[in-house]
Amino acid sequence: MADILIAGGGIGGLAAALGLARRGHQVTVLERRDVFTEVGAGIQLGPNAFHALDLLGVGREVRERAVLIDELRFMDGITGERVAALPVTGKYRARFGNPYAVVHRVDLYLPLLEAARRSPGIELLGGCHVVAYEQWVGGVTAVLADGRRRTGDALIGADGLHSAVRRQLVGDGPPRISGHTIYRSVIPVEEVPEDLRGNTVVLWAGPKWHFVHYPVTGGRYFNLAATRDDGATQALAGVPAEHGHVRDSFPGLPGPARRVLELGRDWKSWVLCDRDPVDRWTEGRVALLGDAAHPMLQYAAQGACQALEDAVLLSVLLDGPEADFVQRLEKYNAARRERTARVQLVAREMGRVLYHAAGEARVERNAMLAALSDEDMYDKAAWLHGAYDFAWGDGN
Template sequence: MDQDRILIAGGGIGGLAAALALAQKGIPSLVLERSSRFGEIGAGIQLGPNAFHCFDRLGVGPAARGMAVYIDSLRLMDAMADGEICHIDLGEKFRTRFGNPYAVVHRGDLHGVLLQGCRDHALIDLKSGAEVTGYDQDDKGVVAKLAHGEAVSGRALIGADGLWSNVRRQVVGDIPPRVSGHTTYRSVIPTEQMAEDLRWNAATLWAGPKCHIVHYPLSGWKVFNLVVTYHNHAPEPVAGKPVPVEEVRKGFTHVCERAQEIIRHGKDWHMWVLCDRDPVERWIDGRVALLGDAAHPMMQYMAQGACMAMEDAVCLADSLSKTQALEAGLTTYRDRRILRTARVQLMSRAMGDHVYHPDGPHAALRNAMMSAKSQDQWLDTLDWLYGGNGLD
């Protein structure tokens, strides 16, 4: 029955994870994707142990583990001095402490695993070309209004439609996202085009004044993901715009030669102007709730955007399964998630300021503090994020 299903606006990682999580609890759903096909734009993403906890709860653990690259460490490099500041060992001690590994994956590969899981499940329906522009609701259900004039009904509506969420606009009624002025450029290159002395099995961050470079292997070591960011005071959002390498390089003329060489190897660069929002309490409007970037968009600096969306999905389904009162279940979901996601939002901004982009004495203080930590101290530092499963 249509009235028994949960409507999900958005067929990205968060929306598909929500559908899978609900299906694991016996709850049917309909995923409404605005694009003409289900797919994911972007290249690599990092997955902490909390992501793997979610994969198991979503029923896609083996498939997700099969497409991941398991890196040995997180490395922080000084982009001015061309030397390592510190690293975090991701080996046996890390895995034992947090119950799962740390890995990197191609965003499209991860989306594909979730999409196949949805296609294989009888309780999940998928509809593309179906942008949710708004909703009406009463005490019996929700009607989602679609851009081409159609309307679909369900028991509830989950807004998993990203940074520019139409559902959020009606739930929260807030201003547009905060434009950070930081622009990120992405490229994926064949492994043989990466400098041989930098083909590390690590997620590597080169931190410099108002800029940074990240690289790591993907897709079974067939390619390297390159992500570079600098402050260019971009005034408005941009997503996926092709740019020449010259535009990318001009933000890195002050860093060491080896770091600059990484950029020269990049091909087919595309740019994104980074945006986020302040944490808010209003995630719920009756039978409507927000999830992922629609609820708590964050900067990339903690590599937790996809992980937080998947945690949301599992927590949502768990909360709804424990009560017959739908609105109470949505409120419980919000209450269980809001402080954790707000912490990641605000710490992601702080990481950009104090780890990724400082200069002068600020950078020297970063180097001194981070290089002084032992591996056990790093594990203690990360315990709040990885120590539990993020879902309890």
Template structure:
């Protein structure tokens, strides 16, 4: 096997998880991050048992769990009336079926745990301020060229550069990501500002007409993560711009008093617009492959974007360790991951229209569906999603 390292374009969650997974297999890597530091903007993230099991497998689970909050339940409520539609206890039967558990964590804390795991390995080189402008394939490897003229040689190149991946255009060529028409607003709320009925040990989703609101504790329960989403037809690209509190509240004036009390507690909101892509048949070109959001960007509704990227990292490392031919290894990796991630992409869209945002008669059908699910049936529905790699690898 070539002694050259694997080049990773992107130092986010998917990129650093890939470096960690490769190191566990004895494979050196260079993670090239275009920003001056390896950090994350945003707030909370949910980690299902599929992601936690894989983080344990690749050796990052310990550091992640030091910062993880294992919330007690997931719950969906009607945002108009406040009525509980379904609750899933994350202990008991859930833990028996999915031993890795379920938790929430600040995005920055997750990335920091992965970063620290990388620093502890002598097989990983982290390079900030390294924007890749282009790459070229050679018979024995690839050369990545930085925007500042630096060059790096590797056995293959993994593009973990996110939703707007420049590498995807050469590999897939499917243009810009697809606007969903949804905008998301995020902030952190201290416990003393949260209404009492929202100060709970769970991740609660309030589903309303063309909108939904989510809250759960973060940072040793010292703050609450607030995420609210509206289907307002947005097509612009927003990546965390500040928005006046009053403007946010006006967008959600359709919700009932219980949900509004939580909404009114928030301040310092920032706005993102949501985009995804259709599942792609091609993730690989020669010795270059896509990973995470670059390969299968999905809407947030299944809380699986980071989780599937972490799964990608483990499968990729396994295939590169198994096969001396990097091109063949990348093809096998993509073949193993495409169907599962496409299914999660489709689930995320379905949840938006059928569970989180329906109104009138559609909302009544949603309510009847959720109220008719007992715990065992719900767990059965979730098994494919929450089993690492879908149970197929």
């Protein structure tokens, strides 16, 4: 079996390490930070994520930390009226084979990290910032920021939105700044009025803004995420924001949503970024994965899900002789690029058409959503939430 290097020890990088180690490879994860950790707040996991997590051997652990959602609820952020709701229990779980859940990022990351630490085939190295690579017919070398070098049979760039591996492989410049700022806060659930709790993802959609809230960490905390299309031009990540600024940025929130927003504290802000889809993620023995390959906006709630799918398919396709790696990485690229490009573009469109519609477009959106039956909505979600066919690299 092969020695495989992974640049980046985030969700995608650790998932790839687990998948590859389960196929018998020796894997070295090179993480830029000194300590393997995860920051952020809540994220949503569709059934396709759990299909991948099960194949990686950590599905049970993530389910134990997650909140399994009963309903996705869409509210008009101007009138406060309930526009539509999608039940994600009985018929939904039967159709897609897994639940829809929400977790704090740490509650997805830690099961992956703990499994990686238990694996004799995985070496986790912190303080190893990959800035470039060199390759030849028989191998590849990861060049670190401090001048050290690590050599292996393949290199997987899972180093995120600002990937150095992508910069060398694709060379498409900095990420695209969406102009949307998101403010995030996590608060103890006991501070939330009982009538506003529940295993529900609630989205309040207004003109050029939206607000989402749901429980995380097994229901012990409540995740708040408020987003404005404010024309932001500078990419920021995790910057503290004053409570008064967040409150004043959403003056039109209806009463119940306003009550939840007012509870937020220790707000952090991010400016959302993505990239245009590209056809080529591979160069010889080097390939990209997750946000390094296909960073996407939050509106389809699929960023982590698609990285997990990448990791499983990559491990399936690299289950074989090291001599075939170049062709196998090309097959991985070909199998994943159409699906992930579609998710990237759909996420952008959802932000424009569903989340931030204004005026007559808002009225038309509400009418369209209200007219859909549960089965209609399941049909629309099937291409995305259905179990991905890792044997063939094609969705159901």
